Amino acid sequence: MEKEWFATWFDTSYYHVLYKNRNNEEAKVFIANLANYLALPPHAEVLDLACGKGRHSITLNELGYAVHGVDLSANSIAEASKHEKEGLTFGVQDMRLPIPNRSFTAVFNLFTSFGYFDDTSDNLKVLQSVRQMLDDKGLLIIDFMNATRVINTLVTEESKTVDGIDFSIQRNYDGTHIFKDIHFEDNGRDYHFTERVQALRFEDFQSLLSESRFEILRTFGDFNLSPFEAETSDRLILIAQKN
Template identity: 55%
Template sequence: MDELKGEWFETWFDTSYYHILYQNRDFTEAERFINNLLGYLDLPKNVNCLDLACGKGRHSVFINKKGFQVTGVDLSSNSIKEAKPFENETLSFDTHDMREVYKENTFDVVFNLFTSFGYFDDYDDNLKVLNSVNKMLVSEGLVVIDFMNADYTLDHLVEKEVKTLDGIDFNITKSYDGKHIFKNIDFTDQGKEFHFQEKVQAIKKEEFETLLEKTGFEIQNIYGDFSLAPFNKKESDRLIIIAKKK
């Protein structure tokens, strides 16, 4: 059984299997969400944006095409390697741990999109991330966090399913231990058995409010889906928070 060592997000995100499993993500919906978001924020064109945990940079590229200066950072060196060819005078990518400060007092907006938060075992790491975001923002800069609505996700948790992609049967089981949502992924490829696990803290709205208050932010708005409808604890599938640096 092959299982790469290290923190799960350092290993799983760097494998080809991660990109096979998630190849059918709805990027049209994602771009529609970013359009809605940028329309709401009504940013001047000279703002400097950071896409924190940018993956392969698809959303950084989309934000950049809207006329904004964008830096995308991610811990996955393989993802950044794939993003690098898209660089231009106003778009750059770099490998970076979101718990650390990248550039102080530099960015007008920090985007953290599509549940790219709560990966760590230590809850205090969430404070490290947000403290770093605060330091990277200019005065009264904005952070946009798009996370799953943990209450809704737990109510609709699919415990077992099989997804077949590129001839590989991905056997997926999900569970909750009171703190993390676990997603175990087992499959066989070319005669080898593989096991990977995703683990994300089920951070709820009230916890985010506390985390943001502790790290020097004031919440401006909270939305519940990609069309920016009002948040509803039981019905919204997303938790989208826009907060300003105090």
Template identity: 50%
Template sequence: MTTEHTKWFSSWFDTPFYHILYKDRDDTEAHAFMDTLTEYLNIPEGGTILDLACGKGRHSVYLNTLGYDVTGADLSGNSIAFAKQFENESLHFKVHDMCKPFNQKFDAVFNLFTSFGYFDEDIDNLKTIKSIKKELNATGFAVIDFMNSNFVIDNLVPEEMKVVDGITFFLRRYVRDGYIVKDIEFDHDGNSFAFQERVRAFSLQDFELLFEKAGVYLLDVFGDYKLNKFKPETSERLVMIFK
């Protein structure tokens, strides 16, 4: 069980159960988004991309098949260990804390699938944006693909039971202290487990303030993976392009 809220992501994401619970994520949709995004940004052939908070590398691997030189970075040692099986001359994976600069310049830095807003301290969110800024070359672009918090809160499913690979997960969702929280409980091999996900319910205005403090410029805002216009009440995603 994880009891230290500031480190929930480093414990939960490092378990095999996290990947079991979310094994049904839609790769087709993710691939189509990468096609659309890289074309829109006009990343040069063979261009360099940092996939920040890459998990097991599903976006990184696909981006590499499109001809890009990709580095996947994640705090989870287990996820990176798994992803390393896919490495080649133009695809690399490293354990990395996204609050700290990667000390390398890229044509693009992608932070995908709501992999932001985990921290309790505001300064860590700001440090992450500043680090992304340092990781961009002179012509580079950064992308944060976040949830649309308004839409998520309005459509929150308070309780859900989900059975995956013979494990029954009990999920409870609620909003507390500016965070969207998900409690996850299940039994496995005679043991009981309890984890919690906590993501800051950032609005576009919250990001705009962060960007201003970090000295980066918001260029485009989209509301879905087809890069349609962002609508605060109805868009499912908040996709921001900045530099």
């Protein structure tokens, strides 16, 4: 069977080239703000679900939490694992499946790491797995794009040169998903990848979370934790609690 798009593109070196300027400082500020708001018990065990190269996991660990970061991309986990130490571990894991014999006080799913699946019922599989891994009254923090704003302000064409590679990017919205087509050439070979994310809005998360028996406690609209406004906010950040 052909691999799903997110299992290939996110695992290529080109993905890391294109997004190499992803902001670590911003990630640090966001995690500090979240930690301050959540006030988890000291040394709480937390999971960074779809952690990439671990930028949020590292900051959570610096704040004293015991962090496990997981991602489907073996290459990203190999990078993240270079930072492993006491209280900071990483592993390859598909977020649709629970990690056997592990439980957490909080699960973080950050930077639009949801809604990738061909079969949208997989969204519920993710939430059910999270539920299974969470302690009673455990917290799930989802940081997703604000789909309303992204659709209203969609940049359809973009060019970007990173490390000598010219990336040509086209975006479009088909009524359910936002597609990002990425074309480039390297060493005489043409490449084409498509990122595909479901344009989930607050109401979609409301039904998904309620169906998986989570209660939404709070929403925020950016990394400084300003209130969420569908028309203007940069992000949709949800704090949900296992019922």
